[in-house]
Amino acid sequence: MKAAQINKYGGSEVVEINKNSPKPAAPRGQLLVEVYAAGVNPIDWKIREGYIPLKFPATLGGDFSGFVADIGEGVSGFKKGLEVYGYASVLGGGSGSFAEFVLADTKFIAVKPKTITHIEAGALPLTGVSAWQALVDHIGISRGKKILIHGGAGGIGSIAIQLARHLGAYVATTVSAKDMEYVKELGADEAIDYKNQKFEDMLHNYDAVFDTVGSETYIRSFKVLKKGGTIVSMLEQPRPELMEQYGVNAIGQLTQVNSERLSKLAELIDQRVTKVHVDKTFPLEQAGEALEYLKSGHLRGKVVLKMKKN
Ligand SMILES: NC(=O)c1ccc[n+]([C@@H]2O[C@H](COP(=O)([O-])OP(=O)(O)OC[C@H]3O[C@@H](n4cnc5c(N)ncnc54)[C@H](OP(=O)(O)O)[C@@H]3O)[C@@H](O)[C@H]2O)c1
DSSP: OOEEEESSOOSGGGEEEETTOOOOOOOTTEEEEEEEEEEEOHHHHHHHTTSSOOOSSEEOOOEEEEEEEEEOTTOOSOOTTOEEEEEOOGGGTSOOSSBSEEEEEGGGEEEOOTTSOHHHHHTSHHHHHHHHIIIIIIIOOOTTOEEEEESTTSHHHHHHHHHHHHTTOEEEEEEOGGGHHHHHHHTOSEEEETTTOOHHHHOOSEEEEEESSOHHHHHHHGGGEEEEEEEEESSOOOOHHHHHHHTOEEEEOOOOOOHHHHHHHHHHHHTTSOOOOEEEEEEGGGHHHHHHHHHHOOOSSEEEEEOSOO
16 A cells, blocks of 8 residues: 655655555554545644654554544444544554555544545544644633634634634634634634734733644733633643743643544534635645645645545
């Protein structure tokens, strides 16, 4: 089978398409999934560049949507041909989803949402679960609460806006000027141009901040919160001195994609609460280009690798 792999760290030039990667049989507790589409996330180019040590050769990718092709011993509740989606990064014991087939533990898989395509479903697992985990599990967002979501046009931010609005919150978000209308269409009440406006001078007494950007954006965000508020960051670890100074709770999130969260997301998608926006698709053979395209930034929605021609 074909797989996009690396044998050393670097830029898009280190991504090789191995046409003879062995197609595995599903071991105990796992499924072999024929991949239809695989979403590309910032973590994939960070892995390629060596932010996290790996054993080589390593197949890139985590997100996928496809069909069950083989079922390991001890697995129940799945049958061959079932449409599923999930996460299978080599970092979490999967075989990497930028390939024609992927092995994944059933703990990280759920039935694919029925009302969207495999390309949309393949774009959803890591971003959708990140938004869910932050808003529902950490912040407990609810009707009438005010939340600032940084990076509202990004993969995680765009889902977070829709989810927060569905749960009844008032949503402010930071974006580039070109994305102001886009995030309003997603449901944001207020959009702030992060290059030309200072969000900390405009927003006060917020219940929560969801930070998908990090660094100085994270530090400035404490000023927006009311006492007892919560900030969840996808990139920064809590700073006790800032928590104490502002009297707020800070959480550094490590997203854990699991079947339960994926199934809840699928329900929301099928109830048309949340849409997935795809910026561009690439064939598997152009995995290196897809990673560079995502890294270059200023996209609106997700980048997805498509393994099937139709
Ligand atoms: N901790 C974890 O477990 C975990 C899990 C998943 C993701 N992450 C991390 O979370 C981050 C976001 O992921 P993603 O998939 O949403 O990335 P993404 O799709 O690349 O989106 C990032 C968004 O941030 C915007 N942005 C950049 N600088 C900004 C600023 N100063 N203020 C406001 N917005 C800004 C970008 O807009 P422009 O392009 O217009 O500038 C873009 O829309 C990544 O760094 C990723 O690695 C962490």
